[in-house]
Amino acid sequence: MSTPTTSFGREAAAAVSRSKNEPAWLVAWREEAGELASRLELPNPEKMPLARWTLDQYGTSRPGTPVSSTADLPAAIAGLLPEDTQGALIVQHNSSVIYTRLSNELKAQGVVLTSLEEAARTHEQLVRDHLMTEYKQDEHKLAAVHAALWNGGVFLYVPRNVDIEFPIQALLFADDAEATFMPHILIVADTNSRVSFVEQAASLLDGEGKELLHNSAVEIFAKAGAHVRYAAVHHMDAGVVDVAYRRAVLANDARVEWIVGDLHNGNTLTDTKSLLKGNGSTSDTKIISVGTGSQRMSLTTGAVHFGKSSESDMVTRAVMKEEATAIINGITKIEHGATKANGQQTERVLMLSPKARGDANPILLIDEDDVKAGHAASVGQVNAEQVYYLMSRGVSRKEAERLIIHGFLDPVVSEIPLAGLREQLHSILERKLG
Numbered sequence: 001m002s003t004p005t006t007s008f009g010r011e012a013a014a015a016v017s018r019s020k021n022e023p024a025w026l027v028a029w030r031e032e033a034g035e036l037a038s039r040l041e042l043p044n045p046e047k048m049p050l051a052r053w054t055l056d057q058y059g060t061s062r063p064g065t066p067v068s069s070t071a072d073l074p075a076a077i078a079g080l081l082p083e084d085t086q087g088a089l090i091v092q093h094n095s096s097v098i099y100t101r102l103s104n105e106l107k108a109q110g111v112v113l114t115s116l117e118e119a120a121r122t123h124e125q126l127v128r129d130h131l132m133t134e135y136k137q138d139e140h141k142l143a144a145v146h147a148a149l150w151n152g153g154v155f156l157y158v159p160r161n162v163d164i165e166f167p168i169q170a171l172l173f174a175d176d177a178e179a180t181f182m183p184h185i186l187i188v189a190d191t192n193s194r195v196s197f198v199e200q201a202a203s204l205l206d207g208e209g210k211e212l213l214h215n216s217a218v219e220i221f222a223k224a225g226a227h228v229r230y231a232a233v234h235h236m237d238a239g240v241v242d243v244a245y246r247r248a249v250l251a252n253d254a255r256v257e258w259i260v261g262d263l264h265n266g267n268t269l270t271d272t273k274s275l276l277k278g279n280g281s282t283s284d285t286k287i288i289s290v291g292t293g294s295q296r297m298s299l300t301t302g303a304v305h306f307g308k309s310s311e312s313d314m315v316t317r318a319v320m321k322e323e324a325t326a327i328i329n330g331i332t333k334i335e336h337g338a339t340k341a342n343g344q345q346t347e348r349v350l351m352l353s354p355k356a357r358g359d360a361n362p363i364l365l366i367d368e369d370d371v372k373a374g375h376a377a378s379v380g381q382v383n384a385e386q387v388y389y390l391m392s393r394g395v396s397r398k399e400a401e402r403l404i405i406h407g408f409l410d411p412v413v414s415e416i417p418l419a420g421l422r423e424q425l426h427s428i429l430e431r432k433l434g
Contacts, residue, residue: 008034008037008056008058008145008148009034009035009037009038010031010032010034010035011034012034012148013030013033013034013035013148014027014030014031014034016030016061016148016149017030017031019061020061020117022120022121023120023121025124025128026120029147030147030148030149032137033137033145033147034144034148036137036138036144036147037141037144037145037147037148040138040140040141040143040144041140041141042055042140042141042142043139043140043141043142043269045269045298045300045327045329046298046327046329046361047327047359048269048298048327053241053267053296054211054241055142055213055241056213057177057212057213057241058145058149058180059095059177059178059179059180059181059212059213060178060179060180061095061096061151061179061180062094062095062176062178062179062180063093063094063095063096063098064092064093064094064095064096064098065093065098066096066098066099067098067099069099070089070099070101073091073098073099074093074175076173076175076204077091077093077171077173080171080173080202080424081171081420082169082418082419082421082423082424083420087164087165087166087167087168087169088102088103088106088111088113088164088166088168089169089170089171090115090154090168090169090170090171091171091173092115092152092153092170092171092172092173092183093173093174093175094173094174094175094176094179094180094181095151095152095179095180095181096115096117096151097114097115097117097118097152097153097154100113100114100115106164109159109162110157110159110162111157111158111159111162111164112155112156112157113154113155113156113168114155115152115153115154115155116150116152116153116154116155116183116186117151117152117153118155119155119186123155123157126155126157126188127155127186130186130188130221131219132147132184132217132219133219134219134247134275135217135219135245142215142243142245143217143245145182145215146184146215146216146217146243146245149180149182149215150182150183150184150217151180151181151183152172152183153183153184153185153186154183154184154186154187155186156168156185156186156187156195156197157187157188157190158187158190158193158194158195159190159193160190160192160193160223161190161191161192161193162190162193163193163194164193164195164196166196167196167197167198167231167417167418168197168198169197169200169418170185170197170198170199170200171200171202172199172200172201172202172216173201173202173203173204174202174204174205174214174236174240175203175204175205177205177211177212177239179212181212181213181214182213182214182215182216183201183216184216184217184218184219185197185199185216185217185218185219187218187219187220187221187228187230188221188223189221189222189223189226189227189228189254190223190226191224191225191226192224192225192226193226193227194226194227194228195227195228195229196229196230196231196417197228197229197230197231198231198233198416198417198418198421199230199231199232199233200232200233200235200421201214201216201232201233201234201235201236201242201244202234202235203236203237203240204237205237205239205240209239210237210239211239211240211241212236212237212239212240212241213241213243214236214241214242214243214244215243216242216243216244216245217244217246217247218230218245218246218247219246219247219248219249220246220247220249220256221248222249222250222251222254222255222256223251223254224251224252224253224278225251225252225253225254226251226254226255227254227255227256228248228254228255228256228257229256229257229259229417230246230248230256230257230258230259231259231415231416231418231421232244232246232258232260232261233260233261233416233421233424233425233428234261234262234263234264234268235263235264235265236265236266237265237266238265239266240264240266241266241267241269242262242264242266242268242269242270243269243270244268244269244271244272245270245271246260246270246271246272246273247273247274247275248273248274248275248283249275249277250274250275250276250277250278250281250282250283250307250310251277251278251281252278252279252280252281252307253278253279253280253281254278254281255281255283255284256274256282256283256284257283257284257285257286257415258272258274258283258284258285258286258287259286259412259416259417260272260285260286260287260288260412261288261289261412261413261416261425262287262288262297262299263288263289263425263428263429263432265292265293265295265432266295267295267296267297268289268295268296268297268298268299269297269298270298270299270300271300271302272285272287272302273300273301273302273303273304274302274303274304274312275306276303276304276305276306276307276310276311276338276341277306277307278306278307278310279307279308279309279310280307280308280310281307281311282310282312283311283312283313283314284312285301285303285312285313285314286315286316286415287299287301287314287315287316287317287412288316288317288318288319288409288412288413289316289318289319289326290319290320290321290429290433291318291319291320291321291324291326291356292321292322292324292432293321293322293323293324294322294323294324295324295325297318297325297327298329299316299318299326299327299328299329300328300329300330300331301316301329301330302314302330302331302332302333303331303332303333303343303345304333304335305332305333305334305335305338305341305343306335306337306338307338307341308337308338308339308340308341309339309340309341310338310341310342311341311342311343312342312343312344312345313343313344313345314332314345314346315345315346315411315412316328316330316346316347316348316360317348317349317408317411317412318348318349318350318358319349319350319351319352319405319408319409319433320349320350320351320352320353320356320357321352321353321356321432321434322353322355323353323355323356324356324357325356325357325358326358326359327359327361328347328349328358328359328361329361329363330345330346330347330360330361330362330363330377331363331365332344332345332363332365332373332375333365333366333367334365334366334367334368334373335367335368336367337368338368339368339370339371340370340371341368341371341372341373342371342372342373343364343371343373343374344372344373344374345362345374345375345376346375346376346377347360347361347362347375347376347378348360348376348377348378348379348408349378349379349380350380350381350382350405350408351379351380351381352381352382352401352405358379359379360377360378360379361377362375362376362377363375382401382404382405383404386400386404387400387401390403390404402433405433409429413425413429
């Protein structure tokens with residue numbers, strides 16, 4: 001299905017906002033986004049004709065039922081929670097957040113964890129100062145639609161000098177194909193704070209041929225000296241189109257780590273970018289993906305260096321099966337004045353079928369002389385010598401290939417900061433790799 005260019009507008013966006021009794025500033029903000037959505041074009045990722053995807057399934061607001069404890073969560077959601085949930089937790093079911101847990105100790109330190117919809121009322125200035133200031137609503141049609149319709153979502157504020165010991169967990173779950181499912185995660189980590197955040201996006205659509213659009217966004221603002229580790233695992237049904245734009249903005253000496261498992265079963269468009277605005281800021285991005293069936297995937301990672309002595313490293317590893325296609329772009333940009341910057345990237349694609357396709361496109365854009373930058377890219381099949389070595393020691397060919405593939409992906413899997421989620425990730429990989 002192609003996506004109409006005039007299927008959504010100002011009036012519809014305002015009506016949705018007013019129906020949720022949102023503050024006046026947000027109604028006007030969504031109105032503007034609705035107007036943009038009616039006239040902007042879709043993004044144009046290389047070799048990926050998005051007009052053929054089902055991207056106009058905006059749905060309607062279908063809030064979940066709020067609960068007071070994890071014991072009251074729907075069984076399908078409870079089954080996705082890792083056992084090690086001693087840290088903070090927030091759960092979105094379809095179009096709304098239904099559960100939030102934050103310890104009194106963290107509350108006393110000034111930590112805020114709530115739905116983004118609630119934060120727009122209770123922490124208006126923080127939200128207005130940061131919401132979609134880096135992933136802008138006029139970037140393209142999908143961004144405008146997201147700005148007009150985002151719902152539920154997560155707002156996390158970590159005050160100055162606060163070090164959160166356990167990961168903050170967010171579970172975003174959809175089981176209604178008619179629901180609007182467009183969460184926005186906004187994280188503000190103040191000066192010298194430290195936090196790990198784990199996002200899991202999952203779905204369970206009942207019936208064949210069900211389709212859903214997951215049009216999501218993440219924005220991280222790491223102030224001076226802050227350290228944010230962000231891990232995400234997406235594993236939704238084949239009928240879900242997964243759109244995920246992620247942005248991090250780093251001040252002086254700040255650090256962000258992206259650890260992403262794009263293990264979704266349907267078409268995927270992701271764009272993960274760090275903007276290293278501060279001197280001495282660092283970004284480390286690790287992404288894995290497994291494509292099966294006739295999946296189409298566009299995976300872009302980026303780092304833009306503004307600050308002096310800033311460093312970025314990006315690693316993407318993808319495994320393609322059957323007739324899956326992945327276009328993997330790595331973009332390192334070093335702006336004029338970012339002296340002593342160092343930007344490195346690696347893209348590797350492993351193809352398990354003659355009909356699978358993987359394109360790795362490393363791109364370096366350098367506007368400064370006194371810098372370091374490098375890239376490496378490879379596309380190929382499972383190493384025959386490695387298979388032979390393992391088989392010579394009594395391992396079957398199938399098991400040898402399985403071990404090699406898991407070893408290929410392990411540098412990212414092992415970085416997930418929750419043991420329970422790492423185990424889930426291994427199970428998802430086993431299912432996808434067969």
